[in-house]
Amino acid sequence: MSTYRNLTDSGILSDGSIPCAASLNARLQSEHSHWVLPAGTYTLEDALKVPSGTHLKLDPKAVLRLADGAATRNEHYLIRNADLQGGNTDIHIEGGTFDGNQNGNPRPEGLLDAGYSGASLHFENVSNFSLKNITFTNSEAYYARFTKVRNFHIEQIRFDSDRVRPNNDGIHLGGNCRDGVIRDIRALRPAVTGDDMVALNADDALQRTEVHGMSNGPIENILIEDIHAESCHTFVRILSVTSPIRNIRIRGLHGGCMNCAINADGARRCRVPVFDEANPPFSDGVGILEDIHISDVSVWKASQSKHALIDIHERCWNLKIENFQRVLGQDQSPESPSLRFNHIVLPSAQLDEQAIPGQDLLDPNPPYESFVERFNSLIVNGAKA
Structure with missing residues (x-):
């Protein structure tokens, strides 16, 4: 069994006064693979590049x-895996705080400009990895994003920023991600995260500045559970246009959201469209959502937005939602729907004892909406267990 060594034994200072990414990366590229990083502040002039086989434990401080x-181009990050093209495996990182220093590293002003994407952590083409007990703060855009990753475990992640920015997704999965667990995610102050706490974006506007370096493709076999926020933007986004999102389990969403608890709107409200509304890829709408099971949702609207708490505008089969409760005593937009289906041909469904017939909800037909405070079971195109 490998023993852990001090990553700073070569004289790296821990007071943040001298940038040390080059020295830390040289140590990480050595033959040793198990490291500890002591308490202190480590200023990085370049991304920390984590190779295969690395086990890195950061002191809580x-x-x-x-x-x-330090971040002016698309490929700049705070931390990433070492080989984005060839890929890496067996990476495990635990503890500490990752500070994106958004004030010192702004994005370009335009939505489609070349330059820094704003992502703090970027893992691409990685298998068998874990992130545990980490606080992310002050990211310019996405706190932690992943594409082409498989067999992963993300747990005990905290978000705590001084300045909330647009597109501040927390855990963001792009295309071609599978077989993973995302568990115990917390926002530590109001309005954090500024966008989705967890995002599953199988399709996205890849030309957009924040999305540079990502890919489109299937997302499959993901467990998401135990997500808490006082007033995040959205708890979980599920974005599919033509790439499938399959076998997803989401359970334990608790707290306030300014937009949605579950947002599957096809990115229609995003400033950069992901598809042409006048020419959707399917005659009955967009999206391929299959075997999506959501349970134990206790949420409220933390703003006056009129979006539904559960907003489904993508084609879905075998969608099941169980044990939903809207906390009206804290809700700031009680006139907004709890549940909305729109822009699709809805298969037959069952909401507790109410049968919902299959219906055409494509434009210009109105959406299906429900304002129920709680329900035990919603099943779309599936049989009760």
Whole structure:
């Protein structure tokens, strides 16, 4: 069994005064694979590049902070895996705080401009990895994003930023991700995260600045559970246009959201469209959502937005939602729907004892909406267990 060594034994300072990414990366590229990072602040002028086989434990008071002006291009991050093209395996990171220093590393002003994507952590083409007990703070855009990843475990993640930014997704899965667990996710202050706490984006506008470096493709076999926030933007986004999202289990969403608890709107409200509304890829709408099971949802609207708490505008089969409760005593938009289906041909469904017949909800037909405070079971095109 490998023993853990101090990653700073070569004289790396822990007071943040001297950028040390080059020295830390040189240590990580050595033959040793198990490391500890002591308490302190470590300023990174370049991304920390984590190779295969690395086990890295950060002291709870260790901070990795992106240096001012360190991120100006698409491929710049605070931390990433070492081989984005060839891929990496067996990476395990635990503890500490990852500080994206958004004030010192702004994105370009335009939505489609070349430059820094704003992502703090980027893992691409990685298998068998874990992130545990990490606090992310002050990311310019996505806190942690992943594409082409498989066999992963993400747990005990905290978000705590001084300044909330647009497109501040928490855990963001892009295309070609499968076989993973995302568990015990917390926002530590109001309005965090500024966008989706967890996003499953099988399709996206890849030309958009924040999405540079990602890919489109299936997302399959994911468990998401135990997500808490006082007033995040959205708890979970499920975005499919032509790429399938299959076999997803979401359970234990608790707290306030300014937009939605579950958002599957086909990115219609995003500033950069993902598809042409006048020419959708399927005659009955967009999206391929299959075997999506959601349970134990206790939420409220933390703003006056009129979006539904559960907003489904993508084609779905075998969708099941169980044990939903809307906490009206804290809700700031009680006139907004609890549940909305729109822009699809809805298969037959069952909402507790109410049968919902199959119906055409494509434009210009109105959506199906429900304002129920709670329900035990919603089943779309599936039999009760």
